[in-house]
Amino acid sequence: MPVFMQKTLRNIIIVILLIFAVSYAKAQNDSTFTPRKQSAKADDGTRFIDRVRFGGNFSFQFGNVTFIDVSPLAFYQATPQLQVGVGATYQYIRFSFRGFNTTANSIYGGRVFGRFFPFSTSPFFAHAEYESLNAAYFDQLVGEVRRGWIPGTFLGAGYSQRMGQRAAFNFTVLYNFSWNQFRSPYASPWVVRAGFHF
Numbered sequence: 001m002p003v004f005m006q007k008t009l010r011n012i013i014i015v016i017l018l019i020f021a022v023s024y025a026k027a028q029n030d031s032t033f034t035p036r037k038q039s040a041k042a043d044d045g046t047r048f049i050d051r052v053r054f055g056g057n058f059s060f061q062f063g064n065v066t067f068i069d070v071s072p073l074a075f076y077q078a079t080p081q082l083q084v085g086v087g088a089t090y091q092y093i094r095f096s097f098r099g100f101n102t103t104a105n106s107i108y109g110g111r112v113f114g115r116f117f118p119f120s121t122s123p124f125f126a127h128a129e130y131e132s133l134n135a136a137y138f139d140q141l142v143g144e145v146r147r148g149w150i151p152g153t154f155l156g157a158g159y160s161q162r163m164g165q166r167a168a169f170n171f172t173v174l175y176n177f178s179w180n181q182f183r184s185p186y187a188s189p190w191v192v193r194a195g196f197h198f
Contacts, residue, residue, distance in 0.1 A: 051077040055197025066094040109133035129154040167198040
């Protein structure tokens with residue numbers, strides 16, 4: 001891994017740890033902090049639809065490099081500490097530079113995931129996920145570009161900042177144990193995600 005990526009990764013981890021430490025200290029001192037309040041009813045007959053949350057992330061960039069990412073998700077609050085869900089991903093990438101051929105690529109697929117909150121009063125969670133994306137990649141064996149389904153097996157941790165009764169902002173850092181530098185659509189096995197649910 002290049003030195004600048006190592007430094008960037010180190011800085012990201014330091015910031016995440018600081019956020020976790022400050023949030024955990026606040027949770028211990030703030031009696032009104034109830035991150036799982038909506039799920040406390042999960043065992044007392046709450047309707048199925050009341051335990052379902054929707055969200056995801058959306059990002060875009062336009063110019064010489066056009067990038068559009070739409071990744072919706074839905075999850076079910078199975079217990080006060082466990083969420084299980086599914087998601088979809090669509091990404092469009094287009095490179096257009098004067099004097100060069102314009103190239104474009106679409107990436108699409110889905111994922112299943114689980115989040116576990118080990119401490120009911122803490123916003124931190126462990127995250128496990130399996131993803132399969134259909135993307136173009138350069139096959140070195142035959143010397144040509146091909147499309148195929150590329151698996152991803154992710155483990156990591158995240159932070160969920162409540163915003164009202166149902167909504168939250170989620171920040172997750174994951175490591176892809178199935179990452180392959182020749183086929184993966186990700187530039188690194190480390191993946192950082194930010195999004196919302198409501």
